[in-house]
Amino acid sequence: MPLVLKGVMQSPVTPLKEDFSPDLETFERLLDFHVRTGATAISWPHHKGESLNLTIPERKAFAEVAVKVVAGRVPVSIHVSALSLRDSMDLARHAESIGADAIIAITPYFWNPTPEAIYEYFVKLGTTIDLPLIAYNSPSYLEGVELTGELTKRLIERLPNFVGMKEASFNSEKYLEIARVALPLRPTFAMISGVEFLAPAIPMGGAGSYSSAGAICPRLCIELYEACAKGESVKARELQFKLALLWDLFRDQYPSSLKGGMVLMGRPVGPTRPPLPTASKERIAYIGKQLQALGIMDTEPHGW
Amino acid sequence: MVTPMFTPGFVHTPVTPFAADETIDWSSFGRLLDFHIANGAQALALPMHVAESVSLTDAEQREVVFFALEKARGKIPVIAHVSDAGTTIAADRAAHAERAGAAAIVITTPYYWTPPADMLLEHFHQIGASVRIPVFLWHAPDEMRGSKITTDLVLKLISRLPNFVGVVDSSNDWQFQINVLSNAQRARPAFQLACGTEYFASAGANGATGFFSALAGVAPVLTRRLYEICRKEDYFEARPLQTHLAALHRIVKSGGFAGLKSALRAMERDCGIPRPPMEPLDASREQGFLGELRRFPPLGAEPRGW
Numbered sequence: 376m377p378l379v380l381k382g383v384m385q386s387p388v389t390p391l392k393e394d395f396s397p398d399l400e401t402f403e404r405l406l407d408f409h410v411r412t413g414a415t416a417i418s419w420p421h422h423k424g425e426s427l428n429l430t431i432p433e434r435k436a437f438a439e440v441a442v443k444v445v446a447g448r449v450p451v452s453i454h455v456s457a458l459s460l461r462d463s464m465d466l467a468r469h470a471e472s473i474g475a476d477a478i479i480a481i482t483p484y485f486w487n488p489t490p491e492a493i494y495e496y497f498v499k500l501g502t503t504i505d506l507p508l509i510a511y512n513s514p515s516y517l518e519g520v521e522l523t524g525e526l527t528k529r530l531i532e533r534l535p536n537f538v539g540m541k542e543a544s545f546n547s548e549k550y551l552e553i554a555r556v557a558l559p560l561r562p563t564f565a566m567i568s569g570v571e572f573l574a575p576a577i578p579m580g581g582a583g584s585y586s587s588a589g590a591i592c593p594r595l596c597i598e599l600y601e602a603c604a605k606g607e608s609v610k611a612r613e614l615q616f617k618l619a620l621l622w623d624l625f626r627d628q629y630p631s632s633l634k635g636g637m638v639l640m641g642r643p644v645g646p647t648r649p650p651l652p653t654a655s656k657e658r659i660a661y662i663g664k665q666l667q668a669l670g671i672m673d674t675e676p677h678g679w
Numbered sequence: 680m681v682t683p684m685f686t687p688g689f690v691h692t693p694v695t696p697f698a699a700d701e702t703i704d705w706s707s708f709g710r711l712l713d714f715h716i717a718n719g720a721q722a723l724a725l726p727m728h729v730a731e732s733v734s735l736t737d738a739e740q741r742e743v744v745f746f747a748l749e750k751a752r753g754k755i756p757v758i759a760h761v762s763d764a765g766t767t768i769a770a771d772r773a774a775h776a777e778r779a780g781a782a783a784i785v786i787t788t789p790y791y792w793t794p795p796a797d798m799l800l801e802h803f804h805q806i807g808a809s810v811r812i813p814v815f816l817w818h819a820p821d822e823m824r825g826s827k828i829t830t831d832l833v834l835k836l837i838s839r840l841p842n843f844v845g846v847v848d849s850s851n852d853w854q855f856q857i858n859v860l861s862n863a864q865r866a867r868p869a870f871q872l873a874c875g876t877e878y879f880a881s882a883g884a885n886g887a888t889g890f891f892s893a894l895a896g897v898a899p900v901l902t903r904r905l906y907e908i909c910r911k912e913d914y915f916e917a918r919p920l921q922t923h924l925a926a927l928h929r930i931v932k933s934g935g936f937a938g939l940k941s942a943l944r945a946m947e948r949d950c951g952i953p954r955p956p957m958e959p960l961d962a963s964r965e966q967g968f969l970g971e972l973r974r975f976p977p978l979g980a981e982p983r984g985w
Contacts, residue, residue, distance in 0.1 A: 547851040547878035551925045572853045575881035578914030579921065608912035612886055616861035623858065 378450050378476050378507050380539050380565035382415035382583045383596045386454075388630050388637070389424045389437065390644040397433055398645055399440050404679045405590070405644065406444045412593040412676060417445050418452040418479055418509075418585055422516075423630045426454055427484075428648040431462050435469050442473050450476035452509060458484050460496065464503055471504045478504065479541060481511035482520045490526055501534040508534060511541040513569065514549070524552040531560045541585055542576075543569025554580040570622055571596055574615040577603035587629075588621045590644075591636050591666070592675045617669060624665050628652055635659040639666060641678035680841040685783050685813040686888060687758060687873060688721035689906040691895040694940060695730040695743060696950035703739060705746065707950055710985045711896070712750040714948065718899035718982065723747055724758040724785060728822060729893040729939055732760055733790065734954040737768065741775050748780045756782030758815070764790040766802045770809035777810040784810060785847055787817040793825035800835050807840040814842050817875060818859075819849040830859045837866045845871030847891055851878050856885040877902070877928045880921040883909035897942045898927060898981045923977045930975060934960055934968045941965055945972045947984040 387409060390401035409417060419441050420426040420434060429437070438453050445451050453475045455466035460483065467478050480500055482493055501508045510530070514521035522530075522540065530537050540557070542550050550566070557564040558580050565582040573584050577600075589596050599618060602611040625633045631647040635654025639662065646653035654662070666672050693715055696707035715723060726732040726743050735743065744759045751757050759776030761784050763769040773784045786806055794802065807814040816836070818828040828846070836843050846863070848856055856872060863870040864886075873889025874882035882890075888910070895902040905920040931938040936957045943950050952959035960968060972978060 545853040547853070547881040548876070548925070548928075549851075550881070551878065551921065552929065555922050555925055572857075575853050575856075575884045578884060579881055579918055606913065606915055608884060608914060612884065615857060615885070619854075619857045619861055622854075 384416035385409040385414035385589045386418045386421040416450045452477040456481045477507040479509040507538040509539045513543040524556040528556045539565030573603045574611045690722045690891045691715040691720035692727040719903035722756045758783045762787045770806045783813040785815040788823045788826040813844040817847045847873045847875040849875035860886045880917040
């Protein structure tokens, strides 16, 4: 199917059983929930999906389930970043072999590579497979290692399959510099915000977001996107402020609190693997009070 | 004390012109302030870091504010930047600015020191309590690498300081802008966010109503248009203007700290070179820099000279 990256795209969490083993059955239900509640694309496993706490065979097994269950209803992107770049290449080739629609990859972990090394990494990844490639920029989490406007320009010129970026700097200057360079070169280039920071992004050329809170409140996320897309700035800001409160609630030990909130919404997905904590009963009770106060419990879907 | 109302709007942040002997060039400064007032400024804020506040003596900083107040009297308000390392030094400067007629003060975190959170709160409280005019905190984490302004600090200061009316944000950080404004407005509904950089469109979408612009001295038409369109909340229409301004900002930034004064010279508004320890662009670099500015089409619509 043609790859269209627009609107509220969902990056599901990874369901685990109480013994922390993969819960593929619940993953199937979660994927189906996201597609039925308006996800315009599925992308898994982002850090919210505990990507780095899964083994490579586990990642491949979940990816196969994602492609099978979504079954072409919306595009499926596979996040292939791993500590070892050899593993990233392996995951990229696997994604292509199982029929995924795209891959997504962040700048390398741990090391502090030069801009040239970052460029070479993405060229290698993008030429290893024929699938569309989405780059993932997160300079605050990776200590300043980032895709600049200049690197983005060079990669667009080099890679015909470089189709978009998950831009998670949350910074006007960085975001606009990439959009300013990329969109004239490749007008279909998708600038996708991390989390639901849509109000400041959509008017500056943003295509949508990879949702944080979509497993809790998909209606609110879509309402925000639609207000932004229609240019309803005042309404968008009100909704953005509400989602910011949810982000404050869930960002702590992400995605532990998110998984805790899903229990309250009737969509339990099990614990979070160490070293991240699993939300305690007290934490879940606190989240419940906040969700109640924000009206989420009464306005968003319960259960699967 | 009742919280005073003051909405700064479109704020120009002028540089400080220096003569060849490194003294303040008052004649050029007068012309520069007249230019800002005649070219769309709704308020002036000075001496900000782009005005080399940190390279001015305490007496010079007071004189700069006093001079600007005389120039702007009856026309537009002046916001005095009074930051310093020591709390009482900054508080005295704030009180002086109020006596001289400043409409508001703006302060950032202390220079050099990294006090604990309770002392940072005390620092801002003492400076803010030394005046009755509105107080803005200036969040500039890229320049002020020690202490940080947080939402928690802002909320505590709101509870202690009735004349604390807003934050000027130079971080460009959406998370900070949304978090601080959404929380502060629950405690003080009229609390304001102003954008302290040239990236007003996204800040406006996040709720910023004020725009502190250094490039207003270079491109007053572009910056004013951007401000007006954003205040109408039409951010899609703002995008091309914001994209031009971002490109101009990038060119000027490529010249380092001296880039702004070189850009002013390119627009035939010579304000000299920066005071040491900041260095001017060397001749060959300035030539390349000026060439890039000349090739930047949006500057064709901007005023040249004074």
